[in-house]
Amino acid sequence: MPFSALQETDFFGRKEELAGLARRLLREDGAAAQSAVLSGPLGIGKTELLKQLFGHLFWRQDRIVPFYYTVNPALLSAAVFSKDYLTRYLCQRLAFEKKEQALFSLEGLSLEGLSALVEEREAVWAREILDRFIRSSGDPIDALRVAVSAPHQAAFATGMPAAVLIDEFHRLKDLHIGGIPDPRLVSLFEAPMSFRKTPHVVAGSAAELHEMPVASGLERISVPPLGPEDAAARALSLFRACEAEGAAPLHLLRGLGGNPFYIACVIRRACGKKDPSEPDFRKAYAREVLEGPLALSWSSVLKSYFPGPGPRRTALTLAHKIHHTNEPLSCRRIAKSLSLTDDQAEATAHALHLAGLVRGEFGVFRAVEDGVLRDVIDCLYQRELLGKSSHDLEEELLKNPLPEKEGAVRFDMTLPMVKETELVAAQCLEQIGKNLNLNQDAVGQLQIAVIEACINAMEHGKGTEKKIYISVAADGDRLEVSIESAGREFVVQESGEPFGDREGIKAAGRGWGIKLMKRFADEVRFEKTARGTKTVLVKNLANPAGVQKEDRTGRE
Amino acid sequence: MNNFSLTSKSARDVAVMMPKGYINDMGAERLEQTSEQFLGKGMKKLVVNFSEVQYINTIGISIFTGIVQKALDYNGLLCFTNMKKVHREVFETVGLIKHVRVFKDEEAALTYLNGRG
Numbered sequence: 001m002p003f004s005a006l007q008e009t010d011f012f013g014r015k016e017e018l019a020g021l022a023r024r025l026l027r028e029d030g031a032a033a034q035s036a037v038l039s040g041p042l043g044i045g046k047t048e049l050l051k052q053l054f055g056h057l058f059w060r061q062d063r064i065v066p067f068y069y070t071v072n073p074a075l076l077s078a079a080v081f082s083k084d085y086l087t088r089y090l091c092q093r094l095a096f097e098k099k100e101q102a103l104f105s106l107e108g109l110s111l112e113g114l115s116a117l118v119e120e121r122e123a124v125w126a127r128e129i130l131d132r133f134i135r136s137s138g139d140p141i142d143a144l145r146v147a148v149s150a151p152h153q154a155a156f157a158t159g160m161p162a163a164v165l166i167d168e169f170h171r172l173k174d175l176h177i178g179g180i181p182d183p184r185l186v187s188l189f190e191a192p193m194s195f196r197k198t199p200h201v202v203a204g205s206a207a208e209l210h211e212m213p214v215a216s217g218l219e220r221i222s223v224p225p226l227g228p229e230d231a232a233a234r235a236l237s238l239f240r241a242c243e244a245e246g247a248a249p250l251h252l253l254r255g256l257g258g259n260p261f262y263i264a265c266v267i268r269r270a271c272g273k274k275d276p277s278e279p280d281f282r283k284a285y286a287r288e289v290l291e292g293p294l295a296l297s298w299s300s301v302l303k304s305y306f307p308g309p310g311p312r313r314t315a316l317t318l319a320h321k322i323h324h325t326n327e328p329l330s331c332r333r334i335a336k337s338l339s340l341t342d343d344q345a346e347a348t349a350h351a352l353h354l355a356g357l358v359r360g361e362f363g364v365f366r367a368v369e370d371g372v373l374r375d376v377i378d379c380l381y382q383r384e385l386l387g388k389s390s391h392d393l394e395e396e397l398l399k400n401p402l403p404e405k406e407g408a409v410r411f412d413m414t415l416p417m418v419k420e421t422e423l424v425a426a427q428c429l430e431q432i433g434k435n436l437n438l439n440q441d442a443v444g445q446l447q448i449a450v451i452e453a454c455i456n457a458m459e460h461g462k463g464t465e466k467k468i469y470i471s472v473a474a475d476g477d478r479l480e481v482s483i484e485s486a487g488r489e490f491v492v493q494e495s496g497e498p499f500g501d502r503e504g505i506k507a508a509g510r511g512w513g514i515k516l517m518k519r520f521a522d523e524v525r526f527e528k529t530a531r532g533t534k535t536v537l538v539k540n541l542a543n544p545a546g547v548q549k550e551d552r553t554g555r556e
Numbered sequence: 557m558n559n560f561s562l563t564s565k566s567a568r569d570v571a572v573m574m575p576k577g578y579i580n581d582m583g584a585e586r587l588e589q590t591s592e593q594f595l596g597k598g599m600k601k602l603v604v605n606f607s608e609v610q611y612i613n614t615i616g617i618s619i620f621t622g623i624v625q626k627a628l629d630y631n632g633l634l635c636f637t638n639m640k641k642v643h644r645e646v647f648e649t650v651g652l653i654k655h656v657r658v659f660k661d662e663e664a665a666l667t668y669l670n671g672r673g
Contacts, residue, residue: 420559420578420580422613423559423578426611441641441642444640444641444642445642445645447611447642448611448612448613448642448646451611451613452613452614455613455614455615512614512617512618512649512650513614515649515650516614516646516649516650519645519649520642520645
């Protein structure tokens with residue numbers, strides 16, 4: 001393999017995603033293979049999924065040639081990138097023909113060496129691509145064009161399609177010529193990405209990819225957190241690898257949010273002892289949040305977006321504020337509370353959003369739902385801005401319980417975008433309400449809001465994935481329903497009102513949908529997600545004020 | 557899809573419509589057409605009995621504005637009865653409730669309408 005990857009037996013909880021991606025690329029569902037973006041937060045396992053996909057395609061079939069490439073931030077000169085990309089592609093392409101792993105180690109070949117290899121293999125198609133590349137090497141843009149279209153040229157010449165898997169794709173926005181970054185260079189991927197014979201699957205920073213024109217129009221495939229069973233299985237495999245005994249506390253795994261990277265960091269550290277106990281896990285967590293690879297990964301992300309000490313302090317202050325504020329913050333509020341100009345507030349918050357440290361949608365910024373990240377930000381803030389010692393911070397972390405997500409009862413469903421599918425959602429909600437003995441009036445109100453949210457999702461749905469993803473979570477006195485689809489952003493920043501001709505919308509009654517949602521749910525949020533847009537409706541069941549409100553309406 | 561049905565009855569100048577199921581665009585359009593037919597026949601007192609209505613969406617409600625408008629055009633009177641609390645609040649939220657009279661049940665509406673001559 002051209003990279004290190006997990007053993008297949010240690011790759012937990014992603015079998016479905018892996019099979020789905022393979023089916024998609026092999027066009028087993030009859031549809032044309034289309035390029036897509038893998039989306040998810042830091043550490044969720046996008047890279048590993050791409051690697052496993054490469055392995056699967058390399059060894060288990062011969063209908064499509066896989067090509068795996070990780071963008072190296074040190075190789076972003078157009079000329080250097082082009083050569084590296086082409087060399088790796090040709091080596092992997094030739095390796096695939098006879099499943100020769102040895103060719104992977106030749107990837108650093110010179111053009112002469114590559115030329116000799118191509119001659120030896122009598123690969124006429126490769127010879128032509130290489131000759132074209134050498135002829136165009138005087139012009140970095142031409143050379144880049146030849147390199148990125150090489151998989152397509154080979155597919156065209158040999159009839160064998162290629163699956164191009166690119167990790168850290170967002171870094172390509174920094175491709176440069178002579179040290180001057182030119183975001184247009186990455187647009188050269190547009191053509192090869194659009195060809196049916198060369199579907200690309202790219203991964204990287206979700207927020208950055210969302211803003212890159214070349215990737216923003218691609219279908220997004222969300223990589224979800226590991227479920228409880230898969231998280232436990234992953235933890236167990238780490239125990240075995242460390243030759244430790246025992247098992248990770250379930251509440252710790254829940255608190256780590258199904259993030260494979262977090263799980264690996266904490267379990268490996270705890271398994272420094274052969275038979276770690278609860279205090280050992282607590283200590284391992286504290287150490288990871290303070291100084292381990294987990295903390296360092298977030299710290300390096302922060303540093304890459306805020307290299308200077310001044311902006312980093314501002315960013316940390318803002319991230320800390322956002323993670324300790326229960327409501328979304330607009331740039332104006334941020335500017336006012338941190339004594340920044342509007343532009344400074346916007347730039348800082350936006351960069352934090354791109355870095356994945358906060359969410360940033362529709363003009364407002366809110367905390368990422370990640371208790372571990374919140375602890376990392378707290379520690380960085382208190383150490384770097386308040387001057388607290390690591391020892392004191394560790395003591396505090398050890399006193400606090402491990403982060404734990406509440407054990408909500410959760411129902412997930414996927415509905416096709418067909419006529420009156422909203423009724424299915426509404427009736428499921430009713431049944432869930434009955435099963436959990438929830439306040440039926442409150443559930444009835446939420447049903448109306450859910451119907452409107454589903455209709456919105458269908459009206460604004462786009463792409464090939466004609467599905468709505470609905471999640472219902474009942475957690476004590478709180479009922480939360482999220483309705484997600486590949487819809488475009490259908491609310492205006494700040495106001496939350498629908499896009500479009502206001503009068504036209506009113507005439508058709510659709511301007512009332514959001515009004516009804518806001519009336520019947522105690523909280524309505526709109527979020528950008530990997531798939532597109534998510535509407536979150538929350539109903540407080542302990543204080544069904546909305547239910548009380550109804551009694552004001554008089555009757556004759 | 558068959559999530560909506562409509563039955564109706566009439567006596568003298570009063571017509572009662574009983575929608576059932578989900579009032580979306582198609583359901584509301586059928587209500588609108590039926591209302592128009594009754595109004596055209598001179599029945600200016602319209603009652604919509606909501607007892608069998610399960611759900612209603614904003615597209616359906618928007619078509620109700622057409623029914624309200626037609627009743628006004630014909631100098632008629634539109635009454636809603638047997639509304640669930642949540643449906644009443646939907647109409648209240650979009651501001652349509654002020655154009656109709658709401659009664660607890662059909663009998664109360666008919667008593668009121670028959671008393672108006």
